[in-house]
Amino acid sequence: MNAITVDNLVKEFDRKRAVDRVSFEIQEGELLVLVGPSGCGKTTTLRLLGGLEPVSAGEIRFGERVVNDIRPKDRNVAMVFQDYAIFPHLTVFENIAYGLRSRRTPRQVVRDRVPEAAKTFRIEHLLARKPRQLSGGERQRVALSRAMVRDASLYLYDEPLSNLDAQLRYQAREDILTLHREKGRPTIYVTHDQSEAMALGDRIAVMNAGRIQQVGSGADLYDRPVNVFVAYFIGTPSINLFELQVEVDGDRVLATGSGLRLELHPSMAGEARRYAGRKIKLGVRPEHLHVPRMAPFEVTDDTTIHGIVNLVEPTSAGSTVYLALSGDGAGSEPQDFVATFKVRLPARYLDQEIPLGVDMSKVHLFDAETGVSLLHGGETAAVPR
Numbered sequence: 001m002n003a004i005t006v007d008n009l010v011k012e013f014d015r016k017r018a019v020d021r022v023s024f025e026i027q028e029g030e031l032l033v034l035v036g037p038s039g040c041g042k043t044t045t046l047r048l049l050g051g052l053e054p055v056s057a058g059e060i061r062f063g064e065r066v067v068n069d070i071r072p073k074d075r076n077v078a079m080v081f082q083d084y085a086i087f088p089h090l091t092v093f094e095n096i097a098y099g100l101r102s103r104r105t106p107r108q109v110v111r112d113r114v115p116e117a118a119k120t121f122r123i124e125h126l127l128a129r130k131p132r133q134l135s136g137g138e139r140q141r142v143a144l145s146r147a148m149v150r151d152a153s154l155y156l157y158d159e160p161l162s163n164l165d166a167q168l169r170y171q172a173r174e175d176i177l178t179l180h181r182e183k184g185r186p187t188i189y190v191t192h193d194q195s196e197a198m199a200l201g202d203r204i205a206v207m208n209a210g211r212i213q214q215v216g217s218g219a220d221l222y223d224r225p226v227n228v229f230v231a232y233f234i235g236t237p238s239i240n241l242f243e244l245q246v247e248v249d250g251d252r253v254l255a256t257g258s259g260l261r262l263e264l265h266p267s268m269a270g271e272a273r274r275y276a277g278r279k280i281k282l283g284v285r286p287e288h289l290h291v292p293r294m295a296p297f298e299v300t301d302d303t304t305i306h307g308i309v310n311l312v313e314p315t316s317a318g319s320t321v322y323l324a325l326s327g328d329g330a331g332s333e334p335q336d337f338v339a340t341f342k343v344r345l346p347a348r349y350l351d352q353e354i355p356l357g358v359d360m361s362k363v364h365l366f367d368a369e370t371g372v373s374l375l376h377g378g379e380t381a382a383v384p385r
Contacts (some may be wrong), residue, residue: 033201
């Protein structure tokens with residue numbers, strides 16, 4: 001089996017375009033995650049690949065074979081759905097064996113493969129039970145076993161963990177990776193949970209409004225987002241965005257506004273200089289804000305912002321602090337922002353103004369009108385590697 005290729009895929013419903021010229025390629029053994037908010041087109045893309053929806057335009061190729069008009073049962077695709085899609089009147093054994101039997105697999109092969117798949121997902125002791133006797137996590141493992149028992153050309157997962165609690169989700173992630181490594185086949189996983197995407201994907205495709213915004217590894221998307229949407233969607237808590245104006249002061253390039261005056265790092269000053277006198281959006285991730293005395297860089301007046309502490313939320317790793325800019329004194333509404341620390345901030349800081357050092361070497365700059373990155377917007381976003 002060669003790569004799975006999606007080329008300018010389009011899907012329209014009543015003249016509304018749900019998938020808009022989507023293109024990507026998945027190599028043998030690769031796990032690609034489609035991530036994005038509800039309604040962005042990721043599940044529709046998955047259904048097009050599985051043959052559950054007809055294609056409006058574009059091509060889907062399995063190797064060199066165009067499969068646009070091939071029926072779902074003839075594509076040799078295994079799918080795991082959000083609602084499990086297991087039959088309530090069949091036993092666990094019969095549910096797992098259903099796909100094999102529908103393809104007239106020899107009985108002995110069915111008897112051999114079903115217990116093996118069930119053992120992989122730790123449900124071999126449940127083979128005689130009906131779904132009503134199972135927990136949500138056990139039902140999900142039945143669906144995963146049914147996928148594993150098939151030797152499919154492509155594995156598709158449509159938000160399979162969204163109905164599980166946190167502990168079961170972590171366990172099921174391991175199960176999915178086990179299945180993926182066992183089969184070594186192209187796999188596409190759909191989720192709206194970016195932390196799940198980062199944990200599972202070899203590469204991640206971020207979707208919005210029917211289009212792929214950027215494709216890359218989790219590190220690529222986090223460190224080099226091509227636009228505001230990707231920067232805001234990837235990362236927890238989300239990136240802080242400040243709309244500021246670029247000012248040039250000799251050799252220095254500054255971003256000012258809302259009571260802020262930040263000197264841009266030399267590595268990005270050249271690109272920002274072209275925006276002199278214009279608005280940009282400056283993005284600062286919460287973990288790149290530091291208490292000055294603990295900052296891993298020299299903190300100056302031009303790398304400091306001041307915020308009033310509104311809430312301190314303890315976490316297992318330290319604390320998440322919600323603040324508001326002190327403002328520019330012009331009666332404007334103060335902007336909220338977030339910082340994360342590896343230490344616990346004492347409650348006595350509530351309602352107090354504190355200084356925070358900004359790691360200016362790690363900020364992101366975006367065109368205020370288009371949202372495109374000044375630093376990485378020229379990178380190709382949605383192409384095969």
